[in-house]
Amino acid sequence: MTLLEVDDLHTHFISRDIDNRVRVAKALNGVSFSLEAGRILGIVGETGAGKSLTAQSVVGLLRPPAKIVGGSVRFEGRELTTMAPDALNRLRGHEIAMVVQNPRTSLDPLTRVGDQLVRLHQVHSDAAPAASRQRALEMMQAVGIPDPQSRARAWPHELSGGMAQRVLLAMALMNAPKLLIADEPTTGLDVTVQAQILDLLRDLVARFDMATTIITHDLGVVAHFCDDIAVMFAGSIVESGPVRDVFAHPAHPYTRNLIGATPERFRVGGARLLGGQPPDLYNLPDGCAFRARCGFATDLCRTPVPRTHVSADHVALCHFAGQLDAAPDAEAQA
Amino acid sequence: MNDPVLTVTGLCKRFPLGRKRFVNAVNHVDLAIAPGETLGMVGESGSGKSTLGRVILRLLEPTEGRILFDGQDITHLPKGRVRPLRRNMQMVFQDPWSALNPRMRIRDLIGEPVRLHMDMARSERDDRTELLARRVNLSTEFLNRTPSNLSGGQLQRVCIARAIATDPKLIVLDEPTSSLDLSVRAGILELLAEIREETKAAMLFISHDLGTVRMISDRIAVLYLGEIVEQGRAEALFETPAHPYTQALLSAHLPSDPAIPVARHVLEGEVPSPIALPAGCKFHTRCPVAIERCRRDVPAALTVPSGQQARCLRIPEGGNILERKEPA
Numbered sequence: 001m002t003l004l005e006v007d008d009l010h011t012h013f014i015s016r017d018i019d020n021r022v023r024v025a026k027a028l029n030g031v032s033f034s035l036e037a038g039r040i041l042g043i044v045g046e047t048g049a050g051k052s053l054t055a056q057s058v059v060g061l062l063r064p065p066a067k068i069v070g071g072s073v074r075f076e077g078r079e080l081t082t083m084a085p086d087a088l089n090r091l092r093g094h095e096i097a098m099v100v101q102n103p104r105t106s107l108d109p110l111t112r113v114g115d116q117l118v119r120l121h122q123v124h125s126d127a128a129p130a131a132s133r134q135r136a137l138e139m140m141q142a143v144g145i146p147d148p149q150s151r152a153r154a155w156p157h158e159l160s161g162g163m164a165q166r167v168l169l170a171m172a173l174m175n176a177p178k179l180l181i182a183d184e185p186t187t188g189l190d191v192t193v194q195a196q197i198l199d200l201l202r203d204l205v206a207r208f209d210m211a212t213t214i215i216t217h218d219l220g221v222v223a224h225f226c227d228d229i230a231v232m233f234a235g236s237i238v239e240s241g242p243v244r245d246v247f248a249h250p251a252h253p254y255t256r257n258l259i260g261a262t263p264e265r266f267r268v269g270g271a272r273l274l275g276g277q278p279p280d281l282y283n284l285p286d287g288c289a290f291r292a293r294c295g296f297a298t299d300l301c302r303t304p305v306p307r308t309h310v311s312a313d314h315v316a317l318c319h320f321a322g323q324l325d326a327a328p329d330a331e332a333q334a
Numbered sequence: 335m336n337d338p339v340l341t342v343t344g345l346c347k348r349f350p351l352g353r354k355r356f357v358n359a360v361n362h363v364d365l366a367i368a369p370g371e372t373l374g375m376v377g378e379s380g381s382g383k384s385t386l387g388r389v390i391l392r393l394l395e396p397t398e399g400r401i402l403f404d405g406q407d408i409t410h411l412p413k414g415r416v417r418p419l420r421r422n423m424q425m426v427f428q429d430p431w432s433a434l435n436p437r438m439r440i441r442d443l444i445g446e447p448v449r450l451h452m453d454m455a456r457s458e459r460d461d462r463t464e465l466l467a468r469r470v471n472l473s474t475e476f477l478n479r480t481p482s483n484l485s486g487g488q489l490q491r492v493c494i495a496r497a498i499a500t501d502p503k504l505i506v507l508d509e510p511t512s513s514l515d516l517s518v519r520a521g522i523l524e525l526l527a528e529i530r531e532e533t534k535a536a537m538l539f540i541s542h543d544l545g546t547v548r549m550i551s552d553r554i555a556v557l558y559l560g561e562i563v564e565q566g567r568a569e570a571l572f573e574t575p576a577h578p579y580t581q582a583l584l585s586a587h588l589p590s591d592p593a594i595p596v597a598r599h600v601l602e603g604e605v606p607s608p609i610a611l612p613a614g615c616k617f618h619t620r621c622p623v624a625i626e627r628c629r630r631d632v633p634a635a636l637t638v639p640s641g642q643q644a645r646c647l648r649i650p651e652g653g654n655i656l657e658r659k660e661p662a
Contacts, residue, residue, distance in 0.1 A: 046515040160604055190378035190542065192601045195586040199600060217515065220545075220588030224596055244592050261520040262590035263545030 003211045004035040004058070004179055009071035011050075011057045011235075013281075025281040027053050027066070029235040029289075035211040037178065040202070042222035042243070043215045044258070045232030048278050051215045054232070055181050059096055060088050075179065094124040097172035101184035103164035107156035113167050114140075114152025121174045139170040144200055162193035169201070176208060183215045198225050219262050223247060228313075231255045234279050234289035239321075241314030251308070251316035253294045253324065288318070296320055337405070338366040339503045339536040340390065345399035347382075347389050347560075351609065358608050359385040361560040361616075362399070364635075369503065370534040374551030374568065376544060376583070380605055382560035383540045387506045390538065391423055392416045404503055421451035424497040428509035430489035434481045440467075440492055441477040447499040466495040470525060487518035491525070498529055506538045511546055523550050544587040548572055556580045559608055559616045565635075566642020576644035579617050581656045599656045615647060623653055 011028035028050050035041055043051050056062050058073050060080055073080040075096065080088065092098075100106050108116055117136035121127060127135070140148035143166040151163075159167060165185065172180055185201065186194040202225055205212050214226060222229050222243060229247075230240040231254065239252040250256045259265060279289045288305045291297040300319050308321035316322070347360040359382045367373045377383045388394045390401060392408060401409045403423065408416060424447075427433040434443055445463045448454060454462065467474050470491040481489055490510060497505050507526070511519040527550060530537060541547050547554060548568060555565040556579065564577040575581045582599045589596065601620050606612055612619050618628040625648065633645040648654040 046517070162604060190605075191544070191586040192378065192582060193604070195588075195598060195600050199598075218588070219516070219590035223590050223592040223594075224588045247592050257517055259590070261517040263549050264589050264591045264594065266520045266523075266549065 002034045003037050003076060005072075005074045006034065006054075006058060007032050007072045007074070009054070009057055009073065010069045011053055011062065011066055012069050013065045014067055015065045023282060026284055027235050027281055028057060029284070030071070031057075031232075031235070031237055032071075033230055033237060033240060035179070035213065037211050038205065038209045039228065040205055040212045040214060040226045041228045041230060042226030043213060043230045043232060043237075044217060044219060044222055046217070046258075046278060048281075049232040050235040051217075051232055052183050053235075055098070055183050055213065055215055059092055059098060059181065060085075061098075090124070093120055094175040095177055096179045096181070097175070097177035099165075099168050099172050099180070099182040099185050101187055103161060103168045104156060104159075106168055107164060109156050112153050112155060113159070114154075117152075117167075117171055117174055120171055124175045135174065136170070139173050140167070142173065142204065143167075143170045144196065145170070161189055162197065165189065165193075165197055166200075169197070169204070173204065173208070177210060180205070180210045180212045181215070182212065184217070185214065186221065187216070187218070194221075201225070219259065231258065234284065235281065236289065236317060238290065238318070239314075239316040241310070245311065245314045249310070249314075251310045251314065251321040251324065252290075252318045253296050253320075254290050255316075256324065257293075296324060336369050338368050338402075339404055340538075341366045341400075341402040342390060343400045343402075345386070345389060345401065346397045347385055347394060348397045355609060358611050359560050360389060361611070363560075363562055365555060365562065365565065367504070367536040367538060369536055370530060371553065372530060372537040372539055372551045374547035374554040375538060375540045375557060376542065376547050376554060377557030378542060378583075378605060380608065381557040382608070383542075383557055384508050385560075386557070387425070387508050387538060387540050391420075391425055391506055393425075418451075421447075421500040422502045423504045423506070424500070424502040426490070426493050426497050426505065426507045426510045428512055430486060430493050430513070431481070433493055434489060436481050439478055439480055440472075440484070443481075443492055444477075444495045444499060447496055451500045462499070466499055469498070469529075470495045471521075485518075486514050487521065490514060490522055494522070494525065494529070498533065498535070501533060502535055504536045504538070506540070508540045509542070510539075512541065512543065519546065526550060544584065545590070556583065559605065559611060561616055561645070562635075563617065563646075564642055564644040566640070566644075570640040570642050574638075574640040576638040576640070576642060576649060576654060577617075577646050578621050578623055578648075578654055578656055580644070582622075585656075615645070622656055623648055625653070 009028055009031040013025040013027055015023050017023050031054055045051050057068055068081050114136055118132045121132040121135055136152060137148045140151060145151050145166050186197050226243050229243050230237045233254045239246060239255045247259060250259050287302040291301040305317050305319060308316050310316055310322045342363055342365050345360060345363040348356040348358050350356055363386060375383050389396050396409055441463055444466050445459050448459050448462050464474055467477060472488060472491045476484060511522050539550055551568045554568050554571045555562045558579050564580045575584055582601045585597060585599050603620050606619055614630045615628040615633050618624040628647055631647055633647045635643040635645050636649045637643050638649060646654045
């Protein structure tokens with residue numbers, strides 16, 4: 001069953017310039033995806049593509065001037081975009097949990113970590129404090145924190161980055177969420193610690209049957225820890241599908257470019273890559289937002305872009321999706 | 335082979351903490367880099383990579399050991415005499431936003447090393463500035479702007495232009511691509527490879543990203559708790575890593591391709607504190623194949639059949655190879 005369904009989500013930053021004219025940055029432009037229990041979706045894209053904003057829009061954590069202006073987010077059939085703040089608060093930290101990038105700034109520096117876990121459990125349940133404390137210790141054990149009894153009494157500043165990230169994971173698991181959103185959960189951690197955290201995360205997803213989204217800019221994480229991938233560019237998911245299909249046959253020129261830039265594919269002195277700036281969100285071009293950087297672009301790309309099915313669940317937002325191999329090779333031309 | 339541009343022997347850097355306690359950031363490092371060669375320096379955070387780079391350039395004072403640069407012993411050269419040498423040894427930092435004065439124009443930023451180190455008339459200097467900008471594929475229309483108008487990739491190009499402005503013999507690059515997006519990163523690496531080809535500058539490329547280091551390096555040194563545990567040709571080190579730490583580090587790296595299988599050795603625990611270094615082999619606290627002797631004896635660098643040098647007591651008996659665990 002589909003747990004989370006995001007449909008045509010539009011989020012804009014609406015502000016006024018010094019002449020009091022309204023300025024609109026179109027940060028999310030029709031994001032759609034769905035997520036099922038037990039599956040891991042990886043969202044990738046360059047800085048400013050809208051990865052984190054997608055997560056914040058889904059869980060209703062946007063702050064002005066950001067605002068959802070269209071589309072819907074349904075969690076178990078319930079619409080979240082119009083849900084009352086109280087009801088949303090009851091969901092967040094309970095059925096929907098989030099792990100954010102910087103573990104140390106996400107913990108309350110003045111509360112012992114065990115107490116923070118207990119507090120989160122108490123807010124969402126009628127359990128006796130002793131039961132909450134027991135659960136906190138269990139969850140700390142589950143995320144691989146050695147000696148939970150004494151670590152529960154630690155202050156956040158006493159934890160290493162990897163340990164703090166484990167505490168955040170334990171916190172996210174306290175109320176047995178159905179949906180876990182992890183925004184760059186391993187960025188800034190060393191590779192050996194990253195491996196520990198990701199192994200743990202995958203194990204927990206299977207054990208608790210959670211639907212999970214990992215937001216990352218590391219294609220290695222997606223390639224080896226996710227079932228599905230969604231590639232974002234300028235506030236749209238330009239390509240999505242099962243990880244193996246997308247890596248083997250990227251259908252969108254941007255995805256090809258992104259995968260071509262990875263250490264495994266990129267050869268110094270080999271094929272040239274399409275560089276360039278992200279488009280101006282205040283002034284997005286008509287048609288395909290990638291066309292200024294695209295080697296395949298034609299006049300057709302100024303018209304609205306169709307969602308093209310390359311295979312049953314592999315979709316790309318491109319006029320030429322699935323035909324790139326037949327087209328003249330842009331990499332050779334450049 | 336040409337004489338190395340840089341030869342470092344027994345280099346140590348300790349930061350005093352008071353009460354006879356020290357942070358042992360760099361411990362007895364030996365390395366050499368030849369002209370036109372790139373040495374990749376990998377290690378996790380706190381392994382002493384950046385400190386090593388800075389000590390080599392005399393941005394920090396070495397505690398022990400010797401630094402030979404271009405045939406000259408610069409270990410204890412007075413500051414005033416290091417300065418003219420800076421023309422030949424340059425550095426590129428991780429974060430281009432904080433490496434450049436936000437109030438200077440790009441033209442003046444690129445022209446600054448030329449002005450300081452090269453005796454050139456103003457018009458000559460302007461010509462050189464434009465040449466440098468074009469060399470790093472930066473449009474000359476940016477020259478009259480300030481850093482806030484440029485993207486991270488463009489700013490890093492400015493930093494590289496500054497570093498190559500005086501035709502240095504050695505460039506230390508400290509995580510030059512870590513703050514950049516993937517496709518921008520690839521462009522910067524390409525540029526660095528071209529520059530190395532043209533100028534034959536020696537490069538020390540410091541990074542925690544194994545994939546990036548593999549792309550650009552001829553040789554690689556692996557740092558753990560301030561000590562080089564393994565050093566050798568890039569292919570040999572990646573294909574047949576000899577030190578257990580190198581094996582674990584490489585196996586933790588995730589290739590950006592689901593078709594490449596990963597067999598993993600996950601290390602337990604975290605890096606010990608550099609204030610109280612473990613006795614014997616520094617890696618023994620986390621090493622899956624450590625034996626009793628590893629707690630006592632300090633391993634010497636041994637050359638393995640594939641050519642690289644590694645510090646592990648278990649190499650002679652072949653006990654250094656970790657068993658490969660298949661992913662779940």
